[in-house]
Amino acid sequence: MTFKDVIYGRRAVNFFDPDKPVPDALLTEMIEMAAQAPSGFNIQPWSLIVLKDKADKLRLQQHAWNQPKISEAPVTFIVLADMAGWKPGNPFLEKNFTEMVKSGAMSEDQREWFEGACQNLYGASEARTVAFACKNAAFFAMGLMLAAKSLGLDTHPMDGFDIDKVRAEFKIPENYWIPLLMSVGYFRSDKTLGPAKWRKSVDEITVRFD
Numbered sequence: 526m527t528f529k530d531v532i533y534g535r536r537a538v539n540f541f542d543p544d545k546p547v548p549d550a551l552l553t554e555m556i557e558m559a560a561q562a563p564s565g566f567n568i569q570p571w572s573l574i575v576l577k578d579k580a581d582k583l584r585l586q587q588h589a590w591n592q593p594k595i596s597e598a599p600v601t602f603i604v605l606a607d608m609a610g611w612k613p614g615n616p617f618l619e620k621n622f623t624e625m626v627k628s629g630a631m632s633e634d635q636r637e638w639f640e641g642a643c644q645n646l647y648g649a650s651e652a653r654t655v656a657f658a659c660k661n662a663a664f665f666a667m668g669l670m671l672a673a674k675s676l677g678l679d680t681h682p683m684d685g686f687d688i689d690k691v692r693a694e695f696k697i698p699e700n701y702w703i704p705l706l707m708s709v710g711y712f713r714s715d716k717t718l719g720p721a722k723w724r725k726s727v728d729e730i731t732v733r734f735d
């Protein structure tokens with residue numbers, strides 16, 4: 526499968542074969558591939574809650590417009606975006622800084638500059654903090670969908686859910702935004718996928734305001 530095949534072949538599929546599980550090794554490979562996504566300062570402020578148990582998926586589905594694919598798919602992710610990922614003391618930020626020092630990308634005495642830059646970029650307002658978390662997690666999520674397609678899997682991203690109820694149901698701490706849910710599995714062979722959706726043209730995408 527070429528990269529073009531992956532790009533044009535990926536679809537949000539509504540129907541998953543509930544009897545065809547995703548092998549753990551494939552799921553791991555998919556997540557490892559997506560983890561190659563770029564992120565600001567390589568902070569990687571993303572996490573996944575991986576639901577495979579039917580009862581768990583139904584707990585999620587009740588807060589997500591009762592979308593049946595959530596429980597029909599063998600796996601559904603709750604994608605998390607850590608709004609505190611840039612803050613000093615965050616264990617991954619600390620690990621990241623250590624790794625940067627180790628690789629020579631930064632020196633130990635640049636820590637103050639690094640922390641100040643993160644504060645200015647990501648901590649200046651609530652909107653900036655949410656944007657930081659969600660833009661990076663969205664790159665990761667796109668990677669999940671493309672990796673899945675390349676591995677013969679199908680996916681469905683969803684933001685049709687009640688964030689407060691999902692947070693309460695799964696005891697998700699306040700520092701995480703929940704940008705989307707994603708079901709993963711195999712398209713059900715007795716269903717037909719609708720035609721590919723329209724896309725904006727290059728002319729419609731490119732703009733200027735000055």
Ligand SMILES: Cc1cc2nc3c(=O)[nH]c(=O)nc-3n(C[C@H](O)[C@H](O)[C@H](O)COP(=O)(O)O)c2cc1C
Nearest residue numbers: 535536537538592682683684685686704705721722
């Ligand atoms: C962030 C995001 C949220 C979405 N939420 C839902 C959803 O809650 N329910 C749904 O049926 N489709 C949802 N979709 C799927 C889109 O409708 C779909 O991706 C779009 O129509 C383009 O179709 P395609 O992915 O098959 O190319 C969502 C897609 C994205 C990226």
